[in-house]
Amino acid sequence: MTADTAPRTALVTGGSRGIGRAVVERLAGPGRVVAVHYGRDDEAAQATVAAVRAAGGDAFAVRADLADEEAIATLAARVEEGLVERTGDRGLDVLVNNAGVGCRADITDVTGADLDRVFAVNVKAPVFVVQRLLPLLRDGARIVNVSSVANRIAHPHVLPYAMSKGALEAFSRSLAAQLGPRGITVNTVAPGLIETDFHRARMRAHPEDAAAAAALTVFGRLGQPEDVADAVAFLASEQARWITGERLETTGGAYL
Structure with missing residues (x-):
């Protein structure tokens, strides 16, 4: 890691749309390479790669179904290949x-x-993505897991989702303890309702829901992908070197 606030190489899973794309664009820049993982939308992935290159950075897309453990192995191999091709190093x-x-x-x-x-x-996917990429992660690297406010506030209508994010946060804390000797930090960002493409259509169809969601925050507006991306970028930076095993909520003060 250099003293620069952005890393030289990064992988963002789910990086072609929404929060993921905002994170990709925030981490990208001249002299940096970002691997953009995506599941199905080839057009969105290529658009994200093009946006990074237009801004002076470099990126490449890697498609994989993260529900398939064998596909995760392929993802890791393709990320390694892409990094070596572009930087001469797999780090x-x-x-x-x-x-x-x-x-x-x-x-x-x-x-x-x-x-x-x-x-x-x-x-399971974050666990095995980390496992497969451990040989590539440099000492002093950063791992940021994206969770949800649903892990702190009761949301019975999304019970399986909330349970999964609770498990993800437990994984983050244990992983932080294990990887600490290598100087690798592991932290979690927990967004509230963010106006991604998925939510935007529903909010436009039901403006009363959008107004209610905005009113939950202390700023009176809906969160944007960039609001979360900036928090991720901070935890991915050298400035966050003394922060690990922590949860940073990005909700605009909702549910205080």
Whole structure:
């Protein structure tokens, strides 16, 4: 890691849209390479890569279904190949586990399939992504896991999702303790409701819901992907070298 506030190389899972894309663009810049993982949307991934290159940085897209453990092994191999091709070195400075899936279900209708899917992507995938990439992570690297306010505030209508984020945060703390001797920090960012493409359509269809969500924050507005990306970038920087095993909530003061 250099004294620069942004890393030289990074991988962002779920990096083609929403919060992930904002994180990619925030970490990118001249002399930096960002691997953009995505699940299905080739067009969005290539648009993100193009935006990074237009801003003077470098990026490459890697497609993988994070619900498939074998695909995670392929992801790690392709990230390594891409880094070596662009930098001559396989070293990775920052890993942002952002990819995740939601699940609307409460205790009356949650199914085994619901739990299997959400835990596969939101919990098992970050565990095995880290495991596969440990040989690439440099000493002093940064790992940032993206959780949710749903882990702190009761949200019974998204029970499986909230449970998965609780597990992710437990993983972050244990991982921070294990990787500390290498100078690797592990922290969690926990957003509230963010106006991504997914939520924007619903908010436009139901403006009363948007107004209610904005009113929950102390600033009276909905969170934007860039609000979360700036927090991730801080935890990925040299300035956050003495912070590990922590949870940084990015909710605009909602649910105080």
